[in-house]
Amino acid sequence: MSKSHDPWQDAMDHAVAVARKSGEMIREVVQNQDQSSLVQTKSSAVDLVTETDQKVERLIIQSVKSKFPSHRFIGEESVSSGEPCILTSDPTWIIDPIDGTTNFVHRYPFVGVCIGFAVNQQVEWGVVYSAIEDKMFTARRGRGAFCNGRPLQVSTQTDVHRSMVATEFGSDRDPQVVDKIFSSLHKVLSLPVHGVRGAGSAALNMCAVARGSVELYYETGVHVWDIAAASVIVTEAGGVLRDTTGGALDLMSRRIVAANNETIATRIIAELEVYSSERDDRAPDCEPE
Numbered sequence: 001m002s003k004s005h006d007p008w009q010d011a012m013d014h015a016v017a018v019a020r021k022s023g024e025m026i027r028e029v030v031q032n033q034d035q036s037s038l039v040q041t042k043s044s045a046v047d048l049v050t051e052t053d054q055k056v057e058r059l060i061i062q063s064v065k066s067k068f069p070s071h072r073f074i075g076e077e078s079v080s081s082g083e084p085c086i087l088t089s090d091p092t093w094i095i096d097p098i099d100g101t102t103n104f105v106h107r108y109p110f111v112g113v114c115i116g117f118a119v120n121q122q123v124e125w126g127v128v129y130s131a132i133e134d135k136m137f138t139a140r141r142g143r144g145a146f147c148n149g150r151p152l153q154v155s156t157q158t159d160v161h162r163s164m165v166a167t168e169f170g171s172d173r174d175p176q177v178v179d180k181i182f183s184s185l186h187k188v189l190s191l192p193v194h195g196v197r198g199a200g201s202a203a204l205n206m207c208a209v210a211r212g213s214v215e216l217y218y219e220t221g222v223h224v225w226d227i228a229a230a231s232v233i234v235t236e237a238g239g240v241l242r243d244t245t246g247g248a249l250d251l252m253s254r255r256i257v258a259a260n261n262e263t264i265a266t267r268i269i270a271e272l273e274v275y276s277s278e279r280d281d282r283a284p285d286c287e288p289e
């Protein structure tokens with residue numbers, strides 16, 4: 001199929017270009033400005049947003065609207081300001097302008113610009129640009145996953161005792177939630193596993209699974225924009241996606257396990273506390289149109 005007859009490829013090429021431009025904006029701010037005084041909060045005192053998150057999302061959405069006027073959007077900052085968070089069967093761009101906003105605010109060097117693209121509720125391609133590291137992760141369904149053009153492959157490890165696991169503490173400080181986070185962590189650490197890490201970005205943890213640096217990443221409390229783009233990067237690198245219940249991943253459920261293979265996924269899932277956050281498509285500011 002020639003490129004001109006492949007509109008999803010045109011869209012993906014556009015996403016790579018606009019993610020790179022967004023990354024330049026982010027790097028400029030990290031190098032030259034102090035974000036710590038410009039931070040606002042969202043769902044909790046530690047759920048942060050900055051002017052740069054909003055600017056980058058506007059840049060992405062405006063550039064896409066001018067090229068693909070019929071496409072829909074789910075964007076982290078647009079949903080925050082009341083836009084719906086519904087995944088229809090229409091071509092939909094799912095955008096997290098800065099995944100790892102807390103890292104960004106603290107100049108901790110892992111922030112990802114995430115752009116996923118779903119049609120018929122299936123993610124067709126994903127782009128995650130690790131802006132400070134200058135690493136462009138890309139994948140298209142059925143066509144492999146890449147970092148800066150080099151193919152990605154998950155780890156072949158099947159022994160959980162030789163595995164590295166990634167997770168995050170998230171931004172929910174409800175004591176019951178914090179207890180569950182620590183209970184899962186305690187059980188996973190005590191298996192034992194080689195180590196537990198967290199990049200501070202759901203998407204970059206998933207890219208770490210895709211490139212074979214960690215065997216598994218799990219978290220409850222993520223949003224669709226944190227995981228949509230990276231989901232296809234994981235599966236195209238040979239990995240598997242699950243809900244923390246062990247069932248199929250539901251992009252709106254706010255629970256994810258991304259693993260190198262079924263063996264590791266099943267073994268770690270057995271240790272996880274299952275609890276729920278309010279679904280992305282049910283939140284009060286996410287009512288259907």
Ligand SMILES: O=P([O-])([O-])O[C@@H]1[C@H](O)[C@H](O)[C@@H](O)[C@H](O)[C@H]1O
Nearest residue numbers: 099100101168170200201202222
């Ligand atoms: O707010 P944000 O920086 O875009 O995204 C957050 C990051 O991915 C963080 O690592 C994860 O723990 C949270 O669940 C996400 O919401």
Ligand SMILES: [Mg+2]
Nearest residue numbers: 096099100226
């Ligand atoms: Mg995010």
